[in-house]
Amino acid sequence: MTTLPTGDPFEEHVLPHLDSVCRMARRLARDESEADDLVQETFVRAFRAFPRFEMREYGVRPWLLRILHNAFYTHRAKTKRQPAVLDEIDFDRFAAEGDQSPEGPGGIDNIEWNAIDEELKRAVDSLQPEYRVVLLLWSFEEMSYKEIAEVCGCAVGTVMSRLYRARRLLAEKLSDYAKTENVPRKPDR
Amino acid sequence: MNCDRYRQFIDAFASGELDAVNDPDALQHLNTCERCAAEASGIRQLKQSLNRVFADEGAPVALRERVRNAIRSDREAAPVTIPIQRRYRWVVPLGMAAAVAFVSLIYPIVFDQPRNSGGGGSGLVDARWASAVVSRHDGCVAMGRAHHRATLSQDVRQIRAALSKELRLDVLAPDLADAGFRLHSADACGIGRIPGAHIVYERISDGLLFSLFSVQRAGRLAPDSDGGSPRVHSISQTAGGLGVIAWHKAATTYLLCGKSGSNELETLAQTIG
Numbered sequence: 001m002t003t004l005p006t007g008d009p010f011e012e013h014v015l016p017h018l019d020s021v022c023r024m025a026r027r028l029a030r031d032e033s034e035a036d037d038l039v040q041e042t043f044v045r046a047f048r049a050f051p052r053f054e055m056r057e058y059g060v061r062p063w064l065l066r067i068l069h070n071a072f073y074t075h076r077a078k079t080k081r082q083p084a085v086l087d088e089i090d091f092d093r094f095a096a097e098g099d100q101s102p103e104g105p106g107g108i109d110n111i112e113w114n115a116i117d118e119e120l121k122r123a124v125d126s127l128q129p130e131y132r133v134v135l136l137l138w139s140f141e142e143m144s145y146k147e148i149a150e151v152c153g154c155a156v157g158t159v160m161s162r163l164y165r166a167r168r169l170l171a172e173k174l175s176d177y178a179k180t181e182n183v184p185r186k187p188d189r
Numbered sequence: 190m191n192c193d194r195y196r197q198f199i200d201a202f203a204s205g206e207l208d209a210v211n212d213p214d215a216l217q218h219l220n221t222c223e224r225c226a227a228e229a230s231g232i233r234q235l236k237q238s239l240n241r242v243f244a245d246e247g248a249p250v251a252l253r254e255r256v257r258n259a260i261r262s263d264r265e266a267a268p269v270t271i272p273i274q275r276r277y278r279w280v281v282p283l284g285m286a287a288a289v290a291f292v293s294l295i296y297p298i299v300f301d302q303p304r305n306s307g308g309g310g311s312g313l314v315d316a317r318w319a320s321a322v323v324s325r326h327d328g329c330v331a332m333g334r335a336h337h338r339a340t341l342s343q344d345v346r347q348i349r350a351a352l353s354k355e356l357r358l359d360v361l362a363p364d365l366a367d368a369g370f371r372l373h374s375a376d377a378c379g380i381g382r383i384p385g386a387h388i389v390y391e392r393i394s395d396g397l398l399f400s401l402f403s404v405q406r407a408g409r410l411a412p413d414s415d416g417g418s419p420r421v422h423s424i425s426q427t428a429g430g431l432g433v434i435a436w437h438k439a440a441t442t443y444l445l446c447g448k449s450g451s452n453e454l455e456t457l458a459q460t461i462g
Binding site for chain 2: 010015018019021022023026027036039040043044047048049051052073074077117120121124135136138139140144145153160163164167170
């Protein structure tokens with residue numbers, strides 16, 4: 001196993017976040033080879049920038065994930081796979097969207113989540129990257145809205161609307177799946 | 190029922206961030222409404238499920254080893270070992286070979302006269318560093334407009350202010366409209382491990398791109414030059430007709446990179462000054 005010098009601050013503070021970066025890269029790229037390239041590029045960029053480490057307020061992990069986020073979009077731009085323009089929503093439309101909610105009875109609120117793990121993965125992967133990244137930072141990185149906004153370089157309000165939309169899109173996909181596959185539901189509360 | 194009115198707060202409520210929204214009425218409703226509580230519970234379960242299904246996606250041993258090797262190589266290597274894109278990997282060795290050839294063969298013939306317009310000595314930018322500058326120029330220009338950081342303005346004065354503050358450098362980002370150039374893109378891109386700002390200008394007449402870097406002062410980038418006057422201090426050429434002019438001013442080193450020949454680069458350097 002290659003090791004970096006003992007007591008190296010980069011080794012001590014940055015490399016422990018390799019799992020987080022790898023997990024996010026794989027979900028963003030959806031291709032193992034591209035994800036591994038992204039992880040390597042993220043850490044090399046971080047290594048070069050470490051002497052002038054920014055985002056100290058938020059810590060190393062959001063900083064690393066921001067580098068990953070930027071590297072991902074740089075790769076996309078180079079390969080001409082531009083992300084589609086998002087249909088951002090404002091909060092005034094939340095109520096209107098709520099009327100068509102797939103949640104509630106027959107939706108996914110009472111679904112047996114353990115029964116749909118693979119479908120949940122597929123549903124997440126099918127989201128546009130802008131929604132996917134916000135959803136994943138919120139869920140398995142357990143980040144606050146403010147931290148997510150820093151990573152994505154957008155406003156907190158944008159994070160909230162993207163998260164809402166991502167959750168709504170997931171609910172639509174999973175609700176359809178649950179109906180067709182007769183996924184078990186929890187008893188009514 | 191006020192559920193629709195407070196729907197926008199359910200995600201924040203379920204994530205424990207409702208205080209940030211600072212809406213006590215919403216908090217009271219969400220704490221007491223069964224329908225909203227059910228939805229918030231669904232959100233929390235979704236979060237737990239996402240955590241569970243992706244929990245096993247840590248970095249495999251081979252990737253850990255690869256990352257450590259890449260960092261070790263970067264630590265030990267020359268200034269530029271950039272894993273930019275496979276199709277541009279030829280730029281670094283080709284640029285370095287061309288720079289070496291230029292130093293030994295072409296430079297004594299073409300640049301046998303001092304290039305300075307005054308004061309300081311004339312020094313060739315070290316071939317390795319010239320290659321690093323050209324490589325950075327090529328890599329960033331290849332990104333097209335995507336090189337421009339989305340959070341930066343399109344106004345060069347604001348870009349200068351933002352990057353100067355961020356990098357704690359006296360970033361140079363002049364308005365070159367009168368000289369026939371417009372802003373193409375900008376970001377914080379250093380040379381090798383030297384932090385810096387990178388402004389790309391586009392010549393309006395033919396779309397030719399020039400790079401202007403402002404980096405922390407590094408003697409090796411313009412070895413024999415000093416003084417504040419914006420004159421041509423050092424020039425080096427690489428394959429493809431790209432040249433580099435470097436000069437120092439106080440704590441900053443400036444580098445101009447672009448197509449050389451017919452004195453275009455030097456004229457632009459004088460204009461910037």
